[in-house]
Amino acid sequence: MRKVLLGTASLMAAGVVGQAGAARAQDGADVEAVVVVGRDYRVTTVGSATKTATAILQIPQPIQVVTRQLIEDQRPLTISDALRNVSGFSALRNSGKVFRSLNIRGFQTLDLNVDGLRQTFGLNDQPDAIASIERIEVLKGPAGALYGRGGLGATVNIVTKDPLPERRIAASISTGTGGLIQPTLDVTGPLNAAGSVRGRLIGDYEKRDTATDFVNLKRWQIAGALAVDLGEHTTVSLKSDYREREGLRFVAIPAYGTVTGLNDIRLPFDLFIGEPGVGEAENTGWTTTLKIDHSLTENWTFTAAARWMRNTLDLPFVNPTGLAADNRTLNRNYRRFREVESEAAFDAFVTGLSAVRSTETDFGFRSTEGFGLIAVT
DSSP: OHHHHHHHHHHHHHHHHHHHHHHHHHTTOOOOOOOOOOOOOOOSEEOTTTTSOEEGGGOSSOEEEEOHHHHHHHOOSSHHHHGGGSTTEEEEEOTTSSSEEEEETTEEEOOEEETTEEEOOTTTOOOOOOTTEEEEEEEESOOHHHHSSOOSSEEEEEEEOOOOSSOEEEEEEEEETTTEEEEEEEEEEESSTTSOEEEEEEEEEEEEEOSSTTOEEEEEEEEEEEEEEOSSSEEEEEEEEEEEEEEOOOOOOOSBTTTBOTTTOOOOTTOOOSOGGGOOEEEEEEEEEEEEEEESSSSEEEEEEEEEEEEEEEEEEEEEEEEOTTSSOEEEEEEEEEEEEEEEEEEEEEEEESOOEEEEOTTSOEEEEOOEEEOOO
């Protein structure tokens, strides 16, 4: 609705200016041209979410894609911010963990797929960095036939950036309220004269404060990608990224003194009822992915991918246990949570069309009919 209203407002403004320009033209004044420019974020074909290069119009499931162009225009700080463009999405915060989990169509989505492989560090190690993401695909509804275990609400697939055949260097820095600073660097291009070896290196850093005293965020990530063409029909790619995140665990302030009991005591909303001296939570993650794409024929391809992941979390915190009878003394206890997770994932499939027939529709879309096959191991 927001886009429709903005578009209507722009057209109405253009109409008003146009009427004013016509009035000036009648008076002999110069007419100033008004140009209304819009963005097209449509995606007609999606491959990673369905493992087939099928037009979205022919897939009997709703699919939404947050494109790179949309990400660059909106400049979201996290994946949760980018997913606000998806209908039925809301971000959840799990009180026992550090990062956010996702809620789509009323169901909590614990797992994220990265480049088509499931990543089960959904609560402790949801990748928040946007700099290394090309697009985000959301396949709504159950998708167990394609990915095995999954959520009922949707399957979220994050597609990371690949090395490009042309040399590019991009750098940016974002600043904002709350002490936000976020520099990023993206370097890509061919590594040999023939262009058969391509590389990409992405780094970003983020530091920002929150509305609660002593609670701030420091995060950085470095991601590398290497693609090698082994002949005309085979490409081998290797991607790896390392990330760290630090910050005090947020502890909610009690209802008494903020919502109730205001005649007795009033607590400031930026009050931190934890203990800054216990140290910050530290989260690190390392991911390495190897992928092979081979064209069997003009219409059939074979894809195999393997990933190894390791995540560590060290979370010290002071947790409130309740108010004493005087409604002035807050009882607290100290806890420390340590976790080390390691996981390996593998996926291989063959996909293609045995027969293809394309027709143009009255609306400018191309309709493709054929038989497709996916073999997943």
